[in-house]
Amino acid sequence: MLQRELGKSGLRVSAVGLGCMGMSEFYDPKQKDDEESVRVIHQYLDAGGNLVDTADMYGVGQNEELVGAGTGSFFSSPSPVMDAGRLGEMGDQGD
DSSP: OOEEEOTTSOOEEESSOEEOGGGTSSSOGGGOOHHHHHHHHHHHHHTTOOEEEOBTTTTTTHHHHHHHHHHGGGTTSSSOOEEOOBOOOOOOOOO
């Protein structure tokens, strides 16, 4: 998979990232399938991808746990997985 340098950091990331939001929230809950989501993550990583997109607000942290389950065995590889997530999303606070 094509990789690019991330800014001037020296880190190399996949030109195509894997968006994981829909794996845990925002769509029909009856279609949520964690095992299938982990298989998709594994297929992406096996294809050479290393950039996943998640956030703590997706499924109130469930998405990050799911991504962790899908990438756990890949963190020790020579090309670690990068998380393009956002942390501390507050959502609508009613203000």
